[in-house]
Amino acid sequence: MRDAGATWDEVAAALNLPRTTVFDLYSRFKRTPTPFTLPDFPAENIPIEEVIDLATRRFEYMRDSFDAHTWFEITMPTDDPIGLMWFGDPHLDDNGCDWPILRRDVELCRDTDGMFGANVGDTTNNWAGSLVRLYANQDAGVSTARRLAEWFMLDCGVTWMIWVLGNHDAFDGSSVLLEMAKRYNTHKLVLHDWEVRFQLVFPNGYRCRIYCAHDFKGTSIYNKMHGPLRESLMGDDADLYVCGHKHESGVMSTENTSRGHDQHLLRVRGYKAMDDFARRHGYKEQRTGQASVSVIDPLERRVSVFKDTRDGARFLGMRRSEVRDAEEA
């Protein structure tokens, strides 16, 4: 308007602003012609509109993937009872890793028909930052630790159903484990950061909802199962809640009348023993429950939990042979 000959008063009235404000803005933003000619510089980056479009698409991918990974379905081919062996925190490279029991459980899981493995996290110590000094306390260095993790994930003979990353796995961004998970046989291994929620779906229509987290929120000095119990009462509904992290074990089963079904809570101790940290904080170490077994029986529409892996394997074998005998009769 000003360039077309309008007065300052006319411009101010048209914009409904004080005359001084209009004059001030005009002075600040009017172009001062340069006394020479500059090149027409190209932009140094892609237009911000394209960055925003890409960020929008990235968010849509992330959201859709997150939704697909939350309460995803694992479809079982038959109605035969199956077992899940929940391996507690392995800490494979720690000098205190209880290899005699770990090897026993690995072999039991590998050799039991219908048994699958699940890892609740803290596969290695994976020291990082100022904690790197703690490698001095263990015989396995980083490369041996990674080889142990590779053996556990890819070569120990366990058919893994899921892996969860614990706080130790996340110290370095979990990059090594994530890369290995993509190479697991010909299939991807489902490997989630901290928690995984999924449903086992059987041909007869039975669904078993399982919520596994490295740990659930909440502690009580009177009840080791406080965290998973809290989640079962106030959080996502599931038939089975499993966690590790605190290096102690426990089993609790109850019928939740508000939810209208049984709920089973399981905490696995893991394999790290003779722990300096525990000793200095006055924690007495448990000697059992390094791993536990849940048997999911679609025919009985029931979950059973066994603190001792050998009891779980025995029960699974018995139920599977009962089913086989019934089919042959």
Ligand SMILES: [Fe+2]
């Ligand atoms: Fe741990």
Ligand SMILES: [Fe+2]
């Ligand atoms: Fe942990």
